[in-house]
Amino acid sequence: MTITQPDLSVFETLESEVRSYCRGWPTVFDRAQGSRMFDEDGHEYLDFFAGAGSLNYGHNNPVLKRALIDYLERDGVVHGLDMSTSAKRAFLEAFQNIILRPRDLPYKVMFPGPTGTNAVESALKLARKVKGRESIVSFTNAFHGMSLGSLAVTGNAFKRAGAGIPLVHGTPMPFDNYLDGQTPDFIWFERLLQDQGSGLNQPAAVIVETVQGEGGINVARAEWLRKLADVCERWDMLLIVDDIQMGCGRTGAFFSFEEAGITPDIVTVSKSISGYGMPMSLCLFKPELDVWEPGEHNGTFRGNNPAFVTAAAALETYWSDGSAMEKQTRARGEQVEQALTAIVDENRAEIKEFRGRGLVWGIEFLDKDRASAVAKRAFELGLLIETSGPEGEVVKLLPALTITPDELDEGLRTLARAVRETA
Structure with a gap:
């Protein structure tokens, strides 16, 4: 593709x-539809990024766009804080009837x-409020966000350094296979919990990603997640699953923890929950944990009605039709796995491994x-x-769940060519 030098002056000066x-993609994007983006010079790009996982249903999905346009054209409430609105009611009813009840999940929903x-x-x-304790356990190579509390349970040294102050009340433990299978799961964690001299304050909770996206596409085994849930239950710690990037069907099932057969105490959801790339997040938790006082945690934009x-x-x-989307995602995932196997076979001396689930994959x-x-x-x-991983050593694939088999094949062939031509 021949790309003319775009005018980036205002971005670079202001x-x-x-x-x-934008540094890795030096062009000016103008429009997007489905799995394709177009810059203002008309060049076309196949998108295996999907808004960092915020566009599971593609750019400007026509069904979602129509619903949004109809709502705006009738002057539906746009900004509502936490007021009750018809748009919020419709979402809550759909979420309860389509997602929570069929999975027998009892969660309350917080915006x-x-x-x-x-x-x-x-x-x-x-x-911390429920347990009356400060300490939170997280895992090596975790990423949970860029605000101070989230950084305290994030592993990446570069991101943590940006805080500018000590990040406290968080303790890292080895993620699944961090020690290359040389020690039994959780032996170090449980030893610290047992030993009154370990220096580990009794944690309020453990926070975990089932697949570490920013950490390098590190996939936790279902068995490991079940053992973690058991450790949390035996030691009176809440289990928080961060499903912000891997939820909403990214790994196959709507929630990425479903395969493990666990029910976390708290689940965080964002990115693709709005369906259209608009800001929206949820904190889900078991009813007995709903100890908030009115207004104790709030925010001006927690009621994004268009979302x-x-x-x-x-x-x-x-x-709403059961497992159709899950089956499609798993089929697309098998297509990716076959293509990555071929890429690895062609470049064995240069690639450590590839790994993933559903439609999230990485090549290290x-x-x-x-x-x-x-x-x-x-x-x-x-x-x-x-790219992802602690040193950017992993190529990360995150296509939309609605991508067609032909588009997926096109992108994978392009990826194979890119690997070949950078050897």
Whole structure:
């Protein structure tokens, strides 16, 4: 693809140096539909990024767009704080009837604010309030957000350093297979809990991702998650599952923990819950944990009514017929796995491994700079992919769940070419 130099002057002179994704994709995007984005010069890009997992149903999904336009055209409430609105009622009823009841999940629903880190902060605050303790256990290579409480349970040293102050009341433990299977699961964690001399304060909760997205696509086994749930129950700790990126069908089932057969005490959801890429997050928790006083945790934008509208439409469109979306995602995942197997076979000396579930996958390169080179070449070839992992050593694939088999095959062929041409 021949790309003319775009006019980036206003971004470079006025916008903060903190910007990041635009550095890897130096063009000016203008419109998007489905799994494709277009820049203002008309160049087309196949999107294997999906808004960092916020666009599980693709860009400008026509069904969700129609619901949103109809709502706005009738002057539906846009900003409502936590007031009761018809849009919120429709979402809550759809979420209860389509998602919670069929899975026998008893959760209360809290709208803590528009972003994922808002949901995590509310989960941590609630756990501490319920248990009367400060300490939270997290895991190596975890990522839970960029606000201070979320950073305290995040593993990445670069992101933690940005806090500028000590990050306290969080203790990391080894994630599944962090020690390459050399020690039994949770032997260190439980030893610290048992030993009055360990220095570990009794935790209020444990927070975990079933698949660590930013951490490098590290997949927790169902057995490991069940053991973790058991440890939490035996030691009177709440289990928080951060399903912000891996929820809403990304791994197959609507919630990524369903495969393990566990029921977390608290679940955080954001990104694709709105269905349309609009800010929205949920903190779900068991009814007995609902000890909040009115207004004890609030926020001006916790009532994003247009997001309620598209969220309800997404649930009714893609999840009301049982397991169809889950089966489609698993089938697409098998297609990805086959293609990545071929890429690894072709580049065995350069690739450590690939891993994933559903429609989230990663390729880890032995040369830690290689992933960035592959992502750069993929962009030049018309494919948007990002990197992850503590040193950016993993190419991360996060296509929309609604991507067609042909589009998926096109992107995977482009990826294989990018790997080949950066060798």
